[in-house]
Amino acid sequence: MKPIRLLSLLLGCVSLFPIPAHADWQAVENVQVYTVGGKTGAELYASIGGRGPKIGNAGRAVAVTNFKLTWTRKYEPKGNSCVLAVARPKLIITYVLPKPAERLPGPVAKKWETFISGVHKHELVHGDLIKDMVKKIEAVSVGFTVANDPKCQKIRTELTARLGELSRSQRQQSRDFDRAELSNGGNIHQLVLALINGQ
DSSP states (O other), X not given: OOOOOOOOOOOOOOOOOXXXXXSOOOOEEEEEXXXXXXXXXXXXXXXXXXXXXXXXXXXXXXXXXXXXXXXXXXXXXXXXXXXXXXXXXXXXXXXXXXXXXXOOOHHHHXXXXXXXXXHHHHHHHHHHHHHHHHHHHHHHHTTOEESSOTTSOHHHHHHHHHHHHHHHHHHHHHHHHHHHHHSTTSHHHHHHHHHHTTO
């Protein structure tokens, strides 16, 4: 059988909707599945290659982590300045994972369980990076003040520029993590090999 090309597990991000938070909050985390067919690890992995979520022009992935981030915010004029007094995030993270369409034979089921557990843990790291980014946005946002902005117009542009760097940093962290995990000998590479070998 021809070797199956390793698929990248890249972070699929919904674009950042700037501007941040206030008190305690928790992300809503969901899992969505797509079905794959096959009775062997190799067949299942080949099915992932045909049915996995699309990642731009990079083809298909085994799994992706998507998020939607919106904010409730309140700007307050203070003298000749403007202050971001309230910024509360609403973060929804969705992990998209493969699931066999039918029950697998015993030995294959065990291999699949190891594989999907490892893939899920990988995606949870992406989720943690997103949550960390939102906390950093919150930290730089609440109390953010812009002088000479009594109508609270300039503050939005200036804050968006600051938040862009945090978003870029999170995306780079995700890319670096994927690169390490997907490289030869990396964790995901090993999970794929364990799934498809010996069948």
